Amino acid sequence: MNILTKPQLQEKANALLMQVLQWREAHISEKTFLLILAFFIGIFSGFAALLLKFLIHAIASMLTNHFTISGANYLYLLYPVIGILIVSLYVRYVVKDNISHGVTRVLYAISQNKSRLKFHNTYTSVVASSITIGFGGSVGAEGPIVNTGAAIGSNLGSLFRLSPQILMMLVGSGAAAGVAGIFKAPIAGMLFAIEVLMIDLTTVSVMPLLVSSITAATVSYIFTGYSPEFTFDQSEAFITNNIPYVIILGIVCGFTSLYFTKMIGYFEGFLSKIKKRWVKFAIGSAILSGLIFCFPPLYGEGYEAITNLLNGDPATLLDGSVFYSFHNNVWFVLLFMLMIILTKVFATSATNGSGGVGGTFAPSLYVGCMTGFFFAYLVNTLGLFPGMELSCKNFALMGMAGVMSGVMHAPLMGIFLTAEMTGGYQLFLPLLMVSAISYFTIRMFLSYSIYTMRLAKRGELLTHHKDKAVLTLLKMDSVIEKDFIEVHPEMSLREMVQVISESQRNLFPVTDSKGTLLGVVLLNDIRNIMFRPALYDKMYVRKFMCMPPAKIEIGDNMENVMNLFDKTNAWNLPVVENGKYIGFVSKSKIFNSYRRVLRHYSDD
Numbered sequence: 001m002n003i004l005t006k007p008q009l010q011e012k013a014n015a016l017l018m019q020v021l022q023w024r025e026a027h028i029s030e031k032t033f034l035l036i037l038a039f040f041i042g043i044f045s046g047f048a049a050l051l052l053k054f055l056i057h058a059i060a061s062m063l064t065n066h067f068t069i070s071g072a073n074y075l076y077l078l079y080p081v082i083g084i085l086i087v088s089l090y091v092r093y094v095v096k097d098n099i100s101h102g103v104t105r106v107l108y109a110i111s112q113n114k115s116r117l118k119f120h121n122t123y124t125s126v127v128a129s130s131i132t133i134g135f136g137g138s139v140g141a142e143g144p145i146v147n148t149g150a151a152i153g154s155n156l157g158s159l160f161r162l163s164p165q166i167l168m169m170l171v172g173s174g175a176a177a178g179v180a181g182i183f184k185a186p187i188a189g190m191l192f193a194i195e196v197l198m199i200d201l202t203t204v205s206v207m208p209l210l211v212s213s214i215t216a217a218t219v220s221y222i223f224t225g226y227s228p229e230f231t232f233d234q235s236e237a238f239i240t241n242n243i244p245y246v247i248i249l250g251i252v253c254g255f256t257s258l259y260f261t262k263m264i265g266y267f268e269g270f271l272s273k274i275k276k277r278w279v280k281f282a283i284g285s286a287i288l289s290g291l292i293f294c295f296p297p298l299y300g301e302g303y304e305a306i307t308n309l310l311n312g313d314p315a316t317l318l319d320g321s322v323f324y325s326f327h328n329n330v331w332f333v334l335l336f337m338l339m340i341i342l343t344k345v346f347a348t349s350a351t352n353g354s355g356g357v358g359g360t361f362a363p364s365l366y367v368g369c370m371t372g373f374f375f376a377y378l379v380n381t382l383g384l385f386p387g388m389e390l391s392c393k394n395f396a397l398m399g400m401a402g403v404m405s406g407v408m409h410a411p412l413m414g415i416f417l418t419a420e421m422t423g424g425y426q427l428f429l430p431l432l433m434v435s436a437i438s439y440f441t442i443r444m445f446l447s448y449s450i451y452t453m454r455l456a457k458r459g460e461l462l463t464h465h466k467d468k469a470v471l472t473l474l475k476m477d478s479v480i481e482k483d484f485i486e487v488h489p490e491m492s493l494r495e496m497v498q499v500i501s502e503s504q505r506n507l508f509p510v511t512d513s514k515g516t517l518l519g520v521v522l523l524n525d526i527r528n529i530m531f532r533p534a535l536y537d538k539m540y541v542r543k544f545m546c547m548p549p550a551k552i553e554i555g556d557n558m559e560n561v562m563n564l565f566d567k568t569n570a571w572n573l574p575v576v577e578n579g580k581y582i583g584f585v586s587k588s589k590i591f592n593s594y595r596r597v598l599r600h601y602s603d604d
Helices: 006-027 030-064 081-095 103-110 124-134 142-159 164-183 186-193 204-222 238-271 277-294 303-310 314-318 332-354 361-382 392-407 411-422 424-445 451-455 467-474 493-502 560-570 586-604
Strands: 508-513 519-524 571-576 580-586
Touching: 006 424, 030 124, 030 142, 030 204, 081 124, 081 164, 081 277, 081 332, 103 142, 124 493, 142 238, 142 424, 164 186, 164 204, 164 411, 186 204, 186 411, 238 277, 238 392, 238 424, 277 332, 277 392, 303 314, 303 361, 303 586, 332 361, 332 586, 361 392, 392 411, 392 424, 411 424, 451 493, 493 508, 508 580, 519 571, 560 586, 580 586
Parallel strands: none
Antiparallel strands: 508 519, 571 580
16 A cells, blocks of 8 residues: 655645636636635634634633632732733744734735735634633634634635635635624624725625625524624613714714724833843733722723613723722712723733734723713713713713724624614614714824724725725836836947947936946937047046936835835936945836726726
């Protein structure tokens, strides 16, 4: 019996795969195959979401089910530290790759990496985030499950050798399925891919997004029941007299979103500047455990606190806290809620910055719920609404939609996600109002969401703006031309004429012996002297060369390159790397590449 070696097995597997690919190409159209893959992506992502939720709840229940509600629980000081330590070691020595900021990494893959995600992303985020959150990390599981779903879509598409354009749709389908599966919210999942990941909405893309989202949500419904993610009973109807307060809440949510986004950026930036890994871990985990000890609702995702507020019970926020004895004091409860709103951003940043793995999706929902409830509770306590009281439960729900819309710059997703998670469809009008006002408020101060800000600063963001999107997809390597003959300052006009006779170009870079770009020679500038033999041995390149109007650094993005062309009105600009000559970029080359990418990018 012959035993096949590993290379032989690999060869047979590749041959079998090629047969499958050929059969598929002959019998199944690409659009139909895309829907089939979206269906399987929905199934796999739905099960991944179920597994992640199960692991988080199992770990958290095992660690905290014996905690008392009437006093301090000192293990809050220890659990987050242990969790982040385990995850840090797992990421460093097992994964050996950065898996934090899952949504941002998916955006980067779409914008810069041809929608390709590594295979380990299909499971490593699930493992790392379940430990992080189960041990108390104050982050959400949605970022990791988006990364997981997107990786499932990317790797499944790569297995069948699909083009980057199709891979982009499959990555979006996987991300949408992750959101739909973990929240039981298929519409919100699809809107997440469109508004946050900025997948272009076309007749081709909408169907796989729908198929994967519905499939993932169905998997969740089958195994966890048809009840919404959060229990919400609208016992108080919304009345039009509340509209002025709804408008004010929208503005408050907009500024809360601004605070949330800015402070997370600042604090994560502060931690990232600490180069020593263990110092960063010590500072971040100490801040996190201290905050959780003082404010136990900061432990984990915080969904229990959201449920309690949606049921109109704010006093339970003080359960297990050193301040439990004040749970009947209305003003202290208000102060406690305000402190949670203000410190949640630090707990989230400390979790991710010190080595934990989680997202900012759930924290934005959490802060929004607290903000809406706090606003209504404060108005009622101060007696600012004579004759009746605002419904704190309803305003908590509106706050969830408002802050999520502002933080993510995704008003439609904020509205539908909140409604689908809670069944609060009767509040659709105020949800619309708060989400829209919050979104427009933060847009006056920030052009990008919490996810896109990092990529936008580096010019690596793919957007709905077709011009910017195509420029982002263009790569510098694809437009650099290197068939220019280099000349040197000491060369005579005679030698220059000889070079011109051998060249197909009318532009010549001038470099020194080390390859540093010193200037350029334009054929038009020497046309009047190149036919005067008397000057051949008297004129030298250094006398008739000139400086280029601008230089392009090898790492510049294409949008900046086009801005340089617009400012200088040049048709060719030199490309350098630390001053060393690399080649030239021509405007005509960019236009040709631009047209080719745009045609491919927009193809239905």
